[in-house]
Amino acid sequence: MFRRGKVRGFTLIEIMVVVVIIGILAAWLMPQLVGRADQARVARAKLDIKTLSVTLDLFKVDNGYYPSTEEGLKALVEKPASASHWPEGGYLKGLKSLPKDPWGRPYEYVSPGEGGLPYEVVCYGADGKPGGDGFAADISSATLSE
Numbered sequence: 001m002f003r004r005g006k007v008r009g010f011t012l013i014e015i016m017v018v019v020v021i022i023g024i025l026a027a028w029l030m031p032q033l034v035g036r037a038d039q040a041r042v043a044r045a046k047l048d049i050k051t052l053s054v055t056l057d058l059f060k061v062d063n064g065y066y067p068s069t070e071e072g073l074k075a076l077v078e079k080p081a082s083a084s085h086w087p088e089g090g091y092l093k094g095l096k097s098l099p100k101d102p103w104g105r106p107y108e109y110v111s112p113g114e115g116g117l118p119y120e121v122v123c124y125g126a127d128g129k130p131g132g133d134g135f136a137a138d139i140s141s142a143t144l145s146e
Contacts, residue, residue, distance in 0.1 A: 038135040041102035045123040045139045052121050053141045055091045066111050066119050073109045
């Protein structure tokens with residue numbers, strides 16, 4: 001047989017106090033967290049471009065040239081016909097395809113790059129279009145090396 005004892009639950013006042021405390025914490029934390037995701041994406045894009053630049057330099061050391069614009073960054077994961085030296089697994093070991101920028105778009109590669117540089121790797125930022133300000137600004141290997 002079941003006994004019915006006093007079942008104690010939360011009162012409306014107790015629940016409201018907890019909701020108010022959570023609201024105060026959220027109001028205090030949200031301004032500090034807003035924009036951090038975009039800052040992290042920009043930081044990741046810069047790191048990816050620096051990594052791709054070092055890898056392109058290694059490609060040049062091994063083969064005597066940088067990949068052409070037509071070969072593009074794909075030359076780091078698939079051996080181009082003109083490459084004389086090719087490490088097993090490619091230059092981006094473990095990757096069967098090229099990394100995408102933090103917004104899910106491919107990095108752009110041009111050879112030769114602007115200003116007499118041998119190449120340029122570009123991420124077009126949050127908006128995916130050339131130019132822009134803030135988080136929509138272009139991130140380029142040409143400006144990272146300055």
